[in-house]
Amino acid sequence: MKFKTKIIAAIFLGLLVVSLTSCDIADALKNYPVNIPYSVEFTATGSNNSISESQTFCIDSSDTFQEYKDKIKDIKFTEISFRTISYIPENLQGDVTITLKDGNGVILFTESITGVKASDYVTTPYKITLTADEIQAINQYLQAVLETQSQICFTGSFSIDITSGEGNHTIKAALDLVFEAGTEL
Amino acid sequence: MKKTLLLLILTFLFSFRTYAQVENRLSFLLENDLTGFAQPLATSIGTAFNSGGYHDAYIPKLFGFSIGIKGMLILIPDDQKTFTPKNLPSGYTADKPTATIYGDKGSVYSGPLGYLAYPSGLNQSSVPMVFPQASISFMGTELMVRYLPTIKVDQEEIDLFGFGIKHSISQYIPLFPVNIAVQFLYNTFSISNIVDVKNTAFNVHASKSLGVLTVYGGLQIESSTVDFKYTFKDPNGLDPSKKNQEISMSIDGNNKFRMTVGGALNLAFFVINADYSLGNQGVLTTGLTFQF
Structure with a gap:
């Protein structure tokens, strides 16, 4: 009888393990981290040696963000890169400065890239490597805004000090960002 | 006993929820x-x-009858938790793998049209499944049935039906030291608008009774096909012409062959069994069966 009891207990334990694994999966299904990519474009034009443009953008306008909006419980920064879409003249080259500010105008980071040949970053974007402090500042802003249920907006500034390229200059560039939203489905 | 029953029901529902809630992840993906x-x-x-x-x-x-419940724990190998995307859009390079449905974080790839983001997986190393089955046997042949009435889980309707036919081979060989049988299995499983599954298997298995203990083992060839249906949401904004397009595609599972070894305890009218199958994904199966 004792032997049988042990066997039955072992089977129940086995079923319990299966049940707990199920709960684990249920949690995994409930908590779904969603990648939210977002791109903002800048068109800077002029005949001066320094041209720039700023854009204010809100990631709430992303369709993916909208789809999960009511289920997002946290959001964090993942990655950012810069790329060129089009440019005039063909040999356009210069020193690029990118600044990202939060919705309150606080600078989150400034990245300077020297000797940028516009043609180099059309097919291969330049990945901007942020420091741990800069990432923390972005994440703190994201979480704070999420908690107040306000719009998550940024202001991105793009400028290029031209070192090569004659005449009127035009450069259309983009800042690509990815955020990870922790959602509870 | 009530608690055990509740656990079983919860296990059953959770195991099917796994399959009912993958659509969020699939909506990131095109056929490729x-x-x-x-x-x-x-x-x-x-x-x-x-x-x-x-x-x-x-x-x-002469005649036999059994009814029971089977629980499986499918073990997911690490190499099935990631995959390297193929046929990325022009200008994109898959320089790192991304998660499969059982992996962890989805990767992002940078390219000339912005980031290409992939969905995260469930981050699981094992998946449970529980279902009931019953059988009747007569003259050395057994008919097994797996059936569930339509169940609603998270607004999806889940249906399960399966059957198996098994025939004793050793009955034709007098005094043969072990029992040998062959079996054919066919199962269908569907979640209303997302997946439709068909599985078939053929096995030959043998067993030997040693008092209350029966040891058994078998070899099985098998196949599975899953038809997925979902809506592509174009989260990366790279394929606006395909946004909200219905995707319908069949995928064959990698399960082709398995080897099983196990044991069963015969306790009056109850049988408790456990076995392990070595295949593309290992699976630990336990069962509690009432039979006579």
Whole structure:
């Protein structure tokens, strides 16, 4: 009888393990981290040696963000890169400065890239490597805004000090960002 | 006993929820990435439904009946938690793998049109599955049935039906020291608008009774096909012309062959069994059967 009891207990334990694994999966299904990519474009034009443009953008306008909006419980920064879409003249080259500010105008980071040949970053974007402090500042802003249920907006500034390229200059560039939203489905 | 029953019901529902809630993840993917992302799921479903078909090769010569519940724990190998996307848009390079349905974080790839983001997986190393089955046998042949009435889980309707036919071979060989049988299994499983699964298996298995203990083992060839249906949401904004397009695609699981070894304890009218199958995904199967 004792032997049988042990066997039955072992089977129940086995079923319990299966049940707990199920709960684990249920949690995994409930908590779904969603990648939210977002791109903002800048068109800077002029005949001066320094041209720039700023854009204010809100990631709430992303369709993916909208789809999960009511289920997002946290959001964090993942990655950012810069790329060129089009440019005039063909040999356009210069020193690029990118600044990202939060919705309150606080600078989150400034990245300077020297000797940028516009043609180099059309097919291969330049990945901007942020420091741990800069990432923390972005994440703190994201979480704070999420908690107040306000719009998550940024202001991105793009400028290029031209070192090569004659005449009127035009450069259309983009800042690509990815955020990870922790959602509870 | 009530608690055990509740656990079983919860296990059952959770195991099906796994399959009912993958659509969020699939909506990131076009056909070219679906196989890489979802094939381990197709394999798991096939592995689960092609399990638990037997715990003894003996079939009563006159009449037999059994009803029971089978629980499976499918073990996901690490190499099925990631895949490297193929056929990325021009200018993109898959320089790192991304998660399959069982992996962790989805990767992002940078390219000339912005980031290409992939969905995260469930971050699981094992998947449970529980289902009931019953059988009747007569003259050395057994008919097994797996059936559930339509169940609603998270607004999806889940249906399960399967059957197996098993025939004793050793009955034709007098005084043969072990029981040998062959079995054919067919199972269908569907979640209303997302997946439709068909599994088939053929096995030969043998068993030997040693008092209350029966040891058994078998070899099985099997297949599984999962039809996925979902809506592509174009989260990366790279394929606006395909946004909200219905994707419908069949994926074959990687489960082709397995070897099973197990044991069963015969306790009066109850049989408790456990076995392990070595295949593309390993599976631990336990069962509690009432039989006579």
